[in-house]
Amino acid sequence: MKGFGFRLAATDGRARTGIIDTPRGRIRTPAFMPVGTAGTVKAMLPDSVRATGADILLGNTYHLMLRPGAERVARLGGLHRFMNWERPILTDSGGFQVMSLAALRKLSEQGVRFSSHIDGSRHLLSPETSMEIQRLLGSDIVMAFDECPALPADRAAIEASMRLSMRWAARSRDAFGDRPGHALFGIQQGGLEPDLRAASAEALRAIGFDGYAIGGLAVGEGQAAMFGVLDYAPGMLPEDRPRYLMGVGKPDDIVGAVVRGIDMMDCVLPTRSGRTGQAFTRRGAVNLKNARHADDPRPLDEGCPCPACRGYSRAYLHHLIRAGEILGAMLLTWHNLQYYQDLMAGLRGAIAAGRLADFVAGFEAARAGGDIAPP
Amino acid sequence: MKGFGFRLAATDGRARTGIIDTPRGRIRTPAFMPVGTAGTVKAMLPDSVRATGADILLGNTYHLMLRPGAERVARLGGLHRFMNWERPILTDSGGFQVMSLAALRKLSEQGVRFSSHIDGSRHLLSPETSMEIQRLLGSDIVMAFDECPALPADRAAIEASMRLSMRWAARSRDAFGDRPGHALFGIQQGGLEPDLRAASAEALRAIGFDGYAIGGLAVGEGQAAMFGVLDYAPGMLPEDRPRYLMGVGKPDDIVGAVVRGIDMMDCVLPTRSGRTGQAFTRRGAVNLKNARHADDPRPLDEGCPCPACRGYSRAYLHHLIRAGEILGAMLLTWHNLQYYQDLMAGLRGAIAAGRLADFVAGFEAARAGGDIAPP
Numbered sequence: 001m002k003g004f005g006f007r008l009a010a011t012d013g014r015a016r017t018g019i020i021d022t023p024r025g026r027i028r029t030p031a032f033m034p035v036g037t038a039g040t041v042k043a044m045l046p047d048s049v050r051a052t053g054a055d056i057l058l059g060n061t062y063h064l065m066l067r068p069g070a071e072r073v074a075r076l077g078g079l080h081r082f083m084n085w086e087r088p089i090l091t092d093s094g095g096f097q098v099m100s101l102a103a104l105r106k107l108s109e110q111g112v113r114f115s116s117h118i119d120g121s122r123h124l125l126s127p128e129t130s131m132e133i134q135r136l137l138g139s140d141i142v143m144a145f146d147e148c149p150a151l152p153a154d155r156a157a158i159e160a161s162m163r164l165s166m167r168w169a170a171r172s173r174d175a176f177g178d179r180p181g182h183a184l185f186g187i188q189q190g191g192l193e194p195d196l197r198a199a200s201a202e203a204l205r206a207i208g209f210d211g212y213a214i215g216g217l218a219v220g221e222g223q224a225a226m227f228g229v230l231d232y233a234p235g236m237l238p239e240d241r242p243r244y245l246m247g248v249g250k251p252d253d254i255v256g257a258v259v260r261g262i263d264m265m266d267c268v269l270p271t272r273s274g275r276t277g278q279a280f281t282r283r284g285a286v287n288l289k290n291a292r293h294a295d296d297p298r299p300l301d302e303g304c305p306c307p308a309c310r311g312y313s314r315a316y317l318h319h320l321i322r323a324g325e326i327l328g329a330m331l332l333t334w335h336n337l338q339y340y341q342d343l344m345a346g347l348r349g350a351i352a353a354g355r356l357a358d359f360v361a362g363f364e365a366a367r368a369g370g371d372i373a374p375p
Numbered sequence: 376m377k378g379f380g381f382r383l384a385a386t387d388g389r390a391r392t393g394i395i396d397t398p399r400g401r402i403r404t405p406a407f408m409p410v411g412t413a414g415t416v417k418a419m420l421p422d423s424v425r426a427t428g429a430d431i432l433l434g435n436t437y438h439l440m441l442r443p444g445a446e447r448v449a450r451l452g453g454l455h456r457f458m459n460w461e462r463p464i465l466t467d468s469g470g471f472q473v474m475s476l477a478a479l480r481k482l483s484e485q486g487v488r489f490s491s492h493i494d495g496s497r498h499l500l501s502p503e504t505s506m507e508i509q510r511l512l513g514s515d516i517v518m519a520f521d522e523c524p525a526l527p528a529d530r531a532a533i534e535a536s537m538r539l540s541m542r543w544a545a546r547s548r549d550a551f552g553d554r555p556g557h558a559l560f561g562i563q564q565g566g567l568e569p570d571l572r573a574a575s576a577e578a579l580r581a582i583g584f585d586g587y588a589i590g591g592l593a594v595g596e597g598q599a600a601m602f603g604v605l606d607y608a609p610g611m612l613p614e615d616r617p618r619y620l621m622g623v624g625k626p627d628d629i630v631g632a633v634v635r636g637i638d639m640m641d642c643v644l645p646t647r648s649g650r651t652g653q654a655f656t657r658r659g660a661v662n663l664k665n666a667r668h669a670d671d672p673r674p675l676d677e678g679c680p681c682p683a684c685r686g687y688s689r690a691y692l693h694h695l696i697r698a699g700e701i702l703g704a705m706l707l708t709w710h711n712l713q714y715y716q717d718l719m720a721g722l723r724g725a726i727a728a729g730r731l732a733d734f735v736a737g738f739e740a741a742r743a744g745g746d747i748a749p750p
Contacts, residue, residue, distance in 0.1 A: 038694075038698050038700060039691070039694060039695075040695060040700050040702040042700065042701055042702070043701040043702065043705070044702070045682065045702070045705070046686075067694065067697065067698060068669070068690070068693075068694045068697075072669070072670060072690070075670065076670070076672055076688060076690050076691070077672070082688070082690075082691055082694075083691065084686040084687055084691075275701075294443065294447070295447060295450065295451070297451050297452070307420065311421075311459040312459055313451060313457070315443070315447070315451050315457075316414070316451070316457055316458065316459075318443075319413075319414060319442065319443045319457075320414075320415060322442065322443075323413050323442060325413060325415050325417060326417055326418040326650075326701055326704060326705070327415040327417070327418065327419070327420070329701055330418070330420070330701070330705070
């Protein structure tokens, strides 16, 4: 773990703010990681992603192994050079997406054999192949290979899956080896069962990781159930290591997770929503497709510094989305990423100042007021 | 025409370089105008379009009148503010696209009644409505309303269409009136018939315009036939006014047109091609979809200053296009517009230096060598 480290700077209640140091730069926590699925944060240039305040991106092992292929990325100098993003990259293990996207999956103790959803080619993802692929990509933060069951599922299935994931976590640790400057994170599973979460955390701590993720949430259980787990699960993980909540979430999910002690998150929501006309603002979500915006000369959010809000009217954004123009996806993606990063910056500042409760109250009050009335 | 003017700075053979002055800024000629069909140069932010060296954009009356509607654009402050481009905009008259895109067209002396290809709504485009729509959009350079027949067509049809277009040109002039700082361009028609081109030019000169376009080319006649017309048609138009060749073209079309005395051009080719993986380079067209690029670490064009060439490999661009990623369209559109603007800058400099023949020889030699060999 040389060259990689985590420093807590301040706490407020269970919430934490700090810095993850990596050879490729610092990650301010709590951090939101934009998702660059196939080697690109969709509809964004890397410089623009950085301009929103992102310190780290997430890349998807499943997508990249299938196209363009991890060996090819390695020959081309690694994922950072390939996608022109020199700051840190976290890669997932492929475990989640192989179960949701691949065809003809066959799960065994060894791993998952599957067919590519792109061309039908046969592949194996296992702790060992996932570590090798993430090494070839040049990932800074590598995720252990796990299985993530969909919820609801019965307790026996959740437990069996968690036990398998813990055996895979140990194999991931062995296969990862010693890679100075690169970190390996373990992933807690256990569904909504406190004792399984505790057993999973204990297993991970026994193996020892550079950071710990909470997996198996945001898979259909609902916010209340997720917060229920987050009320206790972060506390089961080492305090001196980053805690990463995978695949979360909506802005209020993010705030609720940070309040409960989460340091890192990722989600496709700001980018995916940007391509379908949904914008996130201080006043809540705004659907730019709606005809109410067709004649509105005002910006989407008058307080936002992004190009969509500085240069354009809601009427124009509405027009772009209705006309299916790529610029609509570009501008709304940028705005949404800016909103998410500004939210993270606000959370970090509030925690550092010991004023998180005030910040959350303001966040909720602004949303409760709803969007501005039509002109 | 107050506030609008054209100054010739130098000539080389029939080729010309100069400046069109407008209240919204200078247009260096020969000029290539990127096409912003529906209020956006597809996949580009306006600042990026400007960064490639574009002095003026083209907007499409037909598209904008149907969506979002000219009255709406006017209420929102005009097309410049709507699309966040404060420099000059030329709008076409709608005449070309109503014949190629609209449904249920009915052509009469009055104009063209048609149904929107978007929602079936009924509209009339005529010299008077086209002038009004272009006024509402706030266009800096307004095009007279004309009919553009597809080629090949028989001489009688070409002549009848040209005569109609000349009557419409006179009505366009009357309807345009006196609008200081805004220019009205007439459009020469006449197909491939020298005497009809001459009659059209005479009719336009008698009416009097701020600039003169050559229409009815690049509609299927082939480059040799087009150059055949360009060998004489520009000389029929006033020397002291800009000459605009509509809808042209490929890089070699552009060079051939400039050599023959054309000052302005527009074409969807660099933007449309950018969305399908075709790039224009000094060495000719390159199809990034081709598997030969899959492992190529070199830039598309090592001499190009655009972000696609400065930041990325051919392998990455290939990956983006294969994966259908929006960033592929963004980067290749940027590159293509940069290539076109650099070509125009090269032509302007060569004309000013009296070295156009050398420039053209170099242009052709570089293309004759073809693309770089695979690594």
